[in-house]
Structure formats: C-alpha cells, structure tokens
Amino acid sequence: MDQLQDILNGYSVLLLSYLIGSITFIMGLKMLSHPDTARKGNLVAAFGMVISILATIFLYRNGMGEKLHNYGWIFAALVIGTVVGTMAAKKVQMTAMPEMVSLFNGMGGACAMLISVVEYHHNPTPDAGMFTIIVLGMVIGTVSFAGSIIAWGKLNGKIKDKTIPGGQGINFVLLGAVLVGSIVMIGGYVDMPSMFYIILACAALYGVLFVMPIGGADMPVVISLLNSFTGVAAAFGGFLYNNPVMLTGGILVGSAGTILTMLMCKAMNRSLTNVLIGSFGGGGAAAAGGASKEQGNYKEISLNDTAVLMAYASKVLIIPGYGLAVAQAQHACHELEKLLEEKGVEVGYGIHPVAGRMPGHMNVLLAEADVPYEKLLEMEDANAQMGTTSVVLILGANDVVNPAAKEDPSSPIYGMPILEVEKAEHVIVNKRSMKPGYAGIENDLFFKPKTSMLFGDAKKVLQELVAELKQV
Amino acid sequence: MDGLINFFISNYQLITIVILSIFLGIEVISRVPSVLHTPLMSGANAIHGVVIIGAIIVMGQAHTDDYLALTLGFLAVVLGTLNVVGGFVVTDRMLEMFSKKKKKK
CATH class of the missing domain: 1.10.287 (Helix Hairpins)
Structure with a gap:
C-alpha cells in the first residue's frame, strides 16, 4: 500500500x-x-x-x-x-546564426524520426491509431531532418541552388508514394517490415528535393516552415507516450511556426505557395534573359570622392545587406556612422525586413556593433525619409533595392516592397563585383545615372572610408 | 476504421489539448515585430526540442541487450539535447544584443 x-x-x-x-x-x-x-x-x-x-x-x-x-x-x-x-x-558567428538554427532544427527532426523507428521495432503490429502516430511522426521528422540539412548546406554555401528537371513531378510522386505506402501499411494490407523503411527513404528524398530548388533568399521561410514541421513531429511523440508537455510544446511550435512563416512571406509580399514552388529558381532564367538586353554602363567612384560627398551631406542613409554580414563589417560601419555624426551629418540605417538571410538579421548584426536601436529605420520610415536624403550608401544589399520589383512585372521579385533609394540625391553601392545578388537577378539600379559603384569588401572599404573621412 | 474510432475515444482529451494549443499558438505570436522574427523562430526551435522526452523514455525502457533501441535511443537523446541546449543558447545570444542596447540607454 x-x-x-x-x-x-x-x-x-x-x-x-x-x-x-x-x-x-x-x-x-x-x-x-x-x-x-x-x-x-x-x-x-x-x-x-x-x-x-x-x-x-x-x-x-x-x-x-x-x-x-x-x-x-x-x-x-x-x-x-x-x-x-x-x-x-x-x-558560431553572428552571420552564421540562420544555418545554426536550421541545423538544430534538423537534429530535433532526426530525434523524432529515431523515436518512431525504435517504437516500430518494439511493436511491429500496433493498432491503426498507434500505427498512424508512429508513421506520421517518422515521416514528418524525416522530411524536417532532410530538409533542414539541405537548408543548412545552402546557407553556408556548401550546396548550390539546383533545379532538377521535372523536380515538381518527382516530388508529387514521392509524396504520393509516402501517402500510399502509409495507408497500405496502417490498413494492414501488406505485412512487410521493409515497407516502413521504404516510406522512410521516400520521405528523406522528398525532404531533400523539396528544399533543393528553393532559392537561397527564401531559406528563412523554409527553415521556419520546417521548424513548425518538427514541432508537429514532436507532438506525435506526445500521443505516443500520452505525454502532455510534448504535445503542448510540439503543437504550440507547430501553429506558432506556421503563423511566423506566413508573417515572413507577408514581409516579402509573396505567398507561401509562391515560395515553395520556387519561383526564384524558375524565374532566374527569365531574368537573366531580360538582363542581357539592358547591360548598360555603370560608373565607379573613388574612396576619396565618397568621403567628401558624405562629409558634406546633410543626411546619409546606410542600407546594409548580406555583404555587410559576410564581411563582418558591422563595427566598421558603426565607426563610420559615429564619425559622420561628429561632423554634423545625420545618419540612419534603412532596414529592409528581409535584408540578409533572415528577417531581423541586420538588426541583430548592427545591435552587436552597438548601433543605437532608434537609428534603425524600418522600411516604411526609411522610404518616407528617402526624398530628403543626400547620400544613400548601400553595403552589400542587392535584391532589396532592385527597382525591378516595382517596375518589371516579368521579374521574379516583382511585387516585393523595396527600399526606394532612387528618391535620394546620390546612391553609392558597395559590392565586391558586378555579380547579381542571391536571387540571381540583375539589378538596373547599378546602371542608373544617379548610382556610383564602390567596389571592394565591405569591411575594407569602410575602414578606408573612415580613414579618408578623418582627413576631410 | 475501428482502430481509429478507438483511438479517438481513448485520446479524446489529448485531441482537445491539440486543438486548443493550435489556437493558443496562433494567438500568442500573431503580433510580433519583424525584428523579432529570427529570435522567435530560434526560441520556438528550442521548444520543439521537447521531443527529447520521448527519446529519454525510449532509452530508459530499452532492455540492456536490445542494442538497436540502445544505439538509436542514445543517438536520439544526443540529437534532442543538441536541439534543446543549442537552441536556447543561440536564442539567448541573439537576444543578448538587444538587451545590451536597452541598458545603455
């Protein structure tokens, strides 16, 4: 007793x-x-x-x-x-945060998958309800694991964007195979243990092929989606063990993650289906064709000229992008901002919601360099101030300032809200080369008369610019 | 079909929790500034690491001679811990930068 x-x-x-x-x-x-x-x-x-x-x-x-x-x-x-x-x-470097999150997410997915595998082994003929839970947990966990690893590889550049011919068809076939296999197994129509592993293999392959063609710029959305997948997989574990905390934790993440995914899509003014079908991947070819007709001339500007232009400006707006993150130039950027302020120039940062590789990426990065919070302007505020800005300095951003998003309906990024830098007096673009941005789209902005190019690694250029400014 | 009906009846309470949690999840984060999208995703990522509890149960119930369950269970606990610990630490690092800002002001 x-x-x-x-x-x-x-x-x-x-x-x-x-x-x-x-x-x-x-x-x-x-x-x-x-x-x-x-x-x-x-x-x-x-x-x-x-x-x-x-x-x-x-x-x-x-x-x-x-x-x-x-x-x-x-x-x-x-x-x-x-x-x-x-x-x-x-x-992990601040710049590599997104891929780290993706990797951890994959670990969670793999964990859910392994639990289902072990449970299946312990109980190869459960009743239909239990079996559904085991198979669903396994399938979702596997897709999340495989997809996250691909997303991780893509973000750190190990895996290149690839469109597989007929990829969409293959995906549907795989998904169908997973579905049919699961139904046949759960219904007890076949008694074949290897079927479980065939479904697992199909799910893994689906996870890989599902993420593969999606452009790198859309990875944050994909990671967020896979994140909610893992949440659902964890919730199936909750059913398996009748465990309330796994259930609430998993489902909360599943539903919150889905909403977050949609919010991210909204920030880019695109629908989730649009992202998933990979219009960036498909549209890249069309954009490349369009670009060849308009390869105009661009002009370069020297460091010295840039320094003078900025020192005598009344207002400078800095637009950071992934180039800034890669070069780890956030501290140099803050130094430039302080120096300009000392000279009486008003400085602000125009932050596009999806600049960098993740929403909020730039905020985190600049916060690390001690840039005051109120200097970071959201896109709408930055655009409102654009008309009174003398110099816009674009640091390694590309797609988020591409006017094609407003002007060219055939462009794959058409409809995405952008920072309207052309309203400013001067536009200075710092890039390492003339290569197109992550979405693989040419940018007409670079060929506009207002625009000057300042080539070089963002950090090096900024440090030299600070040195020049001190002498002005 | 019988199996599914039985499942529904015996898990009725859990299913209720699921439905309520879905609405709660939507409600809780529907008004979040875009600055916080990344940390929020990362925090949610750590929370679904709760799947580790399942892994611990698998591991703790495995017979000492059931090498498949032991090996896979062990791997699952390691991966689950990575998800939980890594997830929370990364999120904290991201958010640390925001709070540092606030204090100086």
Whole structure:
C-alpha cells in the first residue's frame, strides 16, 4: 500500500512538472514576441524544459509501474549533447546564426524520426491509431531532418541552388508514394517490415528535393516552415507516450511556426505557395534573359570622392545587406556612422525586413556593433525619409533595392516592397563585383545615372572610408 | 476504421489539448515585430526540442541487450539535447544584443 502511495506521489509530481513545462512554453513564446521581455521569455521556456526533462528521467513510470533504467547511457548522451550544443551555439558567428538554427532544427527532426523507428521495432503490429502516430511522426521528422540539412548546406554555401528537371513531378510522386505506402501499411494490407523503411527513404528524398530548388533568399521561410514541421513531429511523440508537455510544446511550435512563416512571406509580399514552388529558381532564367538586353554602363567612384560627398551631406542613409554580414563589417560601419555624426551629418540605417538571410538579421548584426536601436529605420520610415536624403550608401544589399520589383512585372521579385533609394540625391553601392545578388537577378539600379559603384569588401572599404573621412 | 474510432475515444482529451494549443499558438505570436522574427523562430526551435522526452523514455525502457533501441535511443537523446541546449543558447545570444542596447540607454 505504501508502495502504491509512493508511485502515486511520484506520478503527481511528474504531472505537475509537465504542467509547469507547458505553462512556461506558452509564457516563453508570448514573452519572446515582445522586445522588452524576449530574453527573459527564452530563459523561462528553458527553465520549464529542464524541469520537464529531469522529472521524466527520475519520475517516469511505464504502464507496469516500472521506472526508467539505463541511467548511465541517458546521462552520457545528455552530457555529450549539452557540451557539443553549447560549444556550437557559443562559437558560431553572428552571420552564421540562420544555418545554426536550421541545423538544430534538423537534429530535433532526426530525434523524432529515431523515436518512431525504435517504437516500430518494439511493436511491429500496433493498432491503426498507434500505427498512424508512429508513421506520421517518422515521416514528418524525416522530411524536417532532410530538409533542414539541405537548408543548412545552402546557407553556408556548401550546396548550390539546383533545379532538377521535372523536380515538381518527382516530388508529387514521392509524396504520393509516402501517402500510399502509409495507408497500405496502417490498413494492414501488406505485412512487410521493409515497407516502413521504404516510406522512410521516400520521405528523406522528398525532404531533400523539396528544399533543393528553393532559392537561397527564401531559406528563412523554409527553415521556419520546417521548424513548425518538427514541432508537429514532436507532438506525435506526445500521443505516443500520452505525454502532455510534448504535445503542448510540439503543437504550440507547430501553429506558432506556421503563423511566423506566413508573417515572413507577408514581409516579402509573396505567398507561401509562391515560395515553395520556387519561383526564384524558375524565374532566374527569365531574368537573366531580360538582363542581357539592358547591360548598360555603370560608373565607379573613388574612396576619396565618397568621403567628401558624405562629409558634406546633410543626411546619409546606410542600407546594409548580406555583404555587410559576410564581411563582418558591422563595427566598421558603426565607426563610420559615429564619425559622420561628429561632423554634423545625420545618419540612419534603412532596414529592409528581409535584408540578409533572415528577417531581423541586420538588426541583430548592427545591435552587436552597438548601433543605437532608434537609428534603425524600418522600411516604411526609411522610404518616407528617402526624398530628403543626400547620400544613400548601400553595403552589400542587392535584391532589396532592385527597382525591378516595382517596375518589371516579368521579374521574379516583382511585387516585393523595396527600399526606394532612387528618391535620394546620390546612391553609392558597395559590392565586391558586378555579380547579381542571391536571387540571381540583375539589378538596373547599378546602371542608373544617379548610382556610383564602390567596389571592394565591405569591411575594407569602410575602414578606408573612415580613414579618408578623418582627413576631410 | 475501428482502430481509429478507438483511438479517438481513448485520446479524446489529448485531441482537445491539440486543438486548443493550435489556437493558443496562433494567438500568442500573431503580433510580433519583424525584428523579432529570427529570435522567435530560434526560441520556438528550442521548444520543439521537447521531443527529447520521448527519446529519454525510449532509452530508459530499452532492455540492456536490445542494442538497436540502445544505439538509436542514445543517438536520439544526443540529437534532442543538441536541439534543446543549442537552441536556447543561440536564442539567448541573439537576444543578448538587444538587451545590451536597452541598458545603455
């Protein structure tokens, strides 16, 4: 009797811990969506996670009232994961954040996949409901894992954009195969264990081919989508173990992630289907054709001229892009801004919502360099000030200032809101070369009479510019 | 079909939680400034690392001679931990920069 009471006490503490976990996840997400509370929100959610994990390790009992064993293995795995995870997360460059998130997301997907595989092995003929859960968890986890790894590879440049001829068709066939295979298996029409692994292979291949043709500029949206996939996969784990915290955590991320994905699409003024069908990939060819007819002349500007132009300007607007991130030029950029302010020039930053590789990428980067928060203007505010700006300095941004988005209906980025730099008096573009931007589209802006090109690595150019400015 | 009906009946409460959580998730983040999109995605990414609980259960129930479950379970716990720890640490690093700003002001 005492033993039973013991079990019940333990169980109630476990459930209480799970309840705390669920509540902290909700509060954490809520706090994460406000700038003032965001950091605390992250810690609150982390706290709930630790409680839930510890409670599971020490208090979980299966249907027979048995506690968990293999503690040595569990703690070894936890320690390895914690050490590697912390080191990776601490060491990663600010610029490489997006691919890190994608990689961690893939790990979660793989975890869900492995759970389903083991459960299938333990119980190869479950009832239909359980089987559905196992198969769905496996399929979604696998797609998320494979897709995230490809997204990771694409963001760090290991994998190039590739359109596979008939890729769309192959994807539909794969998806169909996964669906039919799952139904046939769950319905019990075939009794073939290898079927499970065939479905797994199809899902993995689908994950790869689904992300492959999507342009690098759209990766943030894809990562966000895969993120919500992993959430759903985790929720299936919740059904599997009748575990409320896995369920709430997973579903919350699933639904919040989906909304976030749509918000990101909205920031680019595109629909999700448009992103997924990969119009950037397909449209690239058309844009390249259009560009050849209009390869005009561009003019270069020297560092000295740039320094003079900026020193005597009344207002300078800096537009950062991925080039700034790659060159790690955020500190040099801040130095330039301070120097100009000392000379009485008003300086602001025009931040396009999707500049860089992720929404908010530029904000994070510039915040790292101590650029005051209020100097970062959102796109609408920046555009409103464009008419009174003397010099616009574009640092490694390209697609977000491409006038084709407004003027050329055949352009793949047509309809995306842009920073209307042409309204300013002078436009200076810093780029490493004349190569088109990430979306692979030529930019007419570079050939406009107002525009001058300042070639070179963003960091080097900015440092030299600061040196020149000091002498003006 | 019977299986599915049984499943529905025995999991009715969980299904209710799912439906409510969907609405909650939408409600909680529907008004978020674009600056916070990346940290929010990263934070959500860490939260779905809760899948690690499943991995721990798999691992803790595996028989000591069930090498497949032990190996895959071990791998799953490592990957799940990576997701959780890495996710929260990366998010904290991103947000650290915002709060640093605030204090100086």
